[in-house]
Amino acid sequence: MGIARSKPDQNRPEKLAAFDRLLTVMDELRENCPWDKKQTIESLRHLTIEETYELSDAILEGDLMEVKKELGDIMLHLVFYSRIAQEKGVFDVADVLNGICEKLIYRHPHIYSDTQVENEEEVKANWEKLKLKEKGNKATSVLGGVPKSLPAMVKAMRIQEKARGVGFDWDDKEQVWDKVQEEIGEFKEEADQGNKEEALNEFGDVLFSMVNYARFIGIDPEEALERTNKKFIKRFQYLEAESQKDGKQMGEMTLEEMDQYWERAKKL
Structure with a gap:
């Protein structure tokens, strides 16, 4: 299948030079700065999470200049992890970049092969099916790739999206709304009776069903x-x-x- 050629990027040399500069700075910091020399993959973890939330804040504020700044911080972290792994002889940044390129090509057969798709939903469905087939993918479940440490609301959204990817979903939003009302009724009943443990469970069901409805009408519940x-x-x-x-x-x-x-x- 032929791929439509993208327009020549006149700034590609400048972008490659900038990335090369970051790699050079990272090498210099790792070799000469006491703080940078001390860092490990484990010590960087909580800092990366913090930077990701700062990026999220900038996006919600609509502040593109702040988005640029936070992207730089996250890019530094990605290069930092790769440099540490390189020192351990496990992988380097080239392995990381080639790995994601290979994955994207494999998971987009409608672009790089002869698979036909009609819409976005079919793309998502193919993505989830291909993930399960990938060599070395340890997940035995469609839901196996949902990170355990995701915030609960984001996790609910991802769970539902992945289930939809293999056809397990409601047919229309009215069915979902009926479920929301059903769950609210069950929660109210348990709460009125003072059954705290059951009310806790039912409230979780209410939230999960509300996330489901938001997904059906195109709203990001976390946002x-x-x-x-x-x-x-x-x-x-x-x-x-x-x-x-x-x-x-x-x-x-x-x-x-x-x-x-x-x-x-x-x-x-």
Whole structure:
């Protein structure tokens, strides 16, 4: 199957030079900086997670210049891991890059082979099926590739997407909404009866079904909740600042007084 040629990238030499510069800087830091020399794959792990969340914040804020900065931090970490592995004689950055290229080519047979697809859903389905066939893939389940340490809401979304990839899903959003209402009813019943353990389980079912419905209508539940978090913080901080200007103290006002500031904040 022929592949459509991409337009020549006039800046490719500049990009390759920039990546080569990063590799050089990484080598110099690893060999000469006491802090960089001390780092291990394990010690970098929590820093990488932090950088990823900072990138996520920048994306949610729509701050592309900050996105650029955070991408640089993450790129440094990727090169750092590769350099450490190179020292151990396990792999180097070339192995990493060639590995992802080979995987992308293998998992896109509709581009690099003669597989025919009609839409995005078929691409996703092929992706999941090919993952299970890959030599050396230890996952025996479609869900085996979902990281255990993912935040629960993100994990729920990934679980549902992977199940859909092999055809295990509802037919339409109305069925999902019926399930949401069913789960809310079951949660309310257990909560009203004071069955804390059962209410906990049912609340999890409510959240899982709500994530499912969000997925069906094209909403990212993690992004939606984070937007609400940011909105609440902004309004609450307005309440704090404006009430202080009026000589009032948080914790000493009535709910009615605080609600007046809250309503004003909602209009901003």
